[in-house]
Amino acid sequence: MRTRTLELTVGLFILAGLLALLILALRVSGLTLSTNGDTYTVYAHFDNVSGLTSRSKVTMAGVTIGQVKRITFDKNRYTGLVEMAINSDVDTLPADSTASIVTAGLLGEKYIGISVGGDDLVLGDGDEIVDTQSALVLEELIGRFLLNTVSKDD
């Protein structure tokens, strides 16, 4: 085979390999090329963040408007501090909106759902959502339910 064709096929092979890496990065692992420039950060304290992970989605009315950047433990308030990156074109979130941790399906992944408030002030970069609702822990719920049935029997 001529050297030129040889080099061409090898070049195509290497290109295919790199393209595969790109597909794995963008399509499979959902890595986005967009920089942090077009998002702004909002904080929220939750009593219980179990099941939520970084890169979980943040939704409003079922539409994804951002993602969880980081989850840390606030040692002063004994709560989980969630840092969210909200797309900057969604800049009309009222300041008294509620953030709750919800589950997709019965056993699905956890994500944050924001329900709209009524305040005229809007959330800006670095603001905090005060009104929060913690993750639903299935075991606690079942425990409470069982306790209720037992006390009714008495």
Place this chain on the structure above:
Amino acid sequence: MNGVVDRVASLGRIGLDVIAAIGRSGIFLFQALAGRSRYGNGFSLLVKQLYALGVLSLAIIIVSGIFIGMVLALQGYNILKDYGSEQAVGQMVALTLLRELGPVVTALLFAGRAGSALTAEIGLMKATEQLSSLEMIGVDPLKYIIAPRLWAGFIAMPLLALIFCVVGIWGGAMVAVDWLGVYSGSYWANMQNSVQFGADVLNGLIKAVVFAAVVTWIAVFQGYDCEPTSEGISRATTRTVVYASLAVLGLDFILTALMF
């Protein structure tokens, strides 16, 4: 009494042989890779080997990738269906391929398809005294024959593993989405939510690089170190496939324990 001493002596001989072989292969690897190629255009030698090891292995990698992805989706669907979470089939296929099956199966196929060919080729060169003729005319066979093959293996196999993963995930999507009727949005979204680029894709790639180095090293060394007879070549080729497969599976356990 004498029999026992003989046994112990033969055990010692085997031990010394193994250690000597490990030492020889280490020196061999170092001499082949250290320094630059001094003979003509080293790049064109590398391209030729990349073609033989990489491009010609594409067919088997792609076909097995599709089938493995399809089987994973089918098996996963049947099990996950019982728990009502068949949307998770995408994340199961992707994680299985990226973390385990992609690098491991590619390495096993690469050992069978390219490693055995490497061993046989170099072994035959040794048996027909091409290697010593090269030395006679002042060309170092380690640099001229061995080094380009080693580098080509190091480069080609990780690329093959990446292609294997992509093709497998696509095959899984074909079965799960188009055939079994999993909603394509949840197939991909579940996958994107659970697969992390650094932890899964890059760790899988590191695995593939390690396997590439081990498989190519074993293949080339077995060829270079074989007995220069037809029987010796056949034994060396068998050893390449057996040793490379065992090394890949053993290393996979260690790497998995360290990574995940």
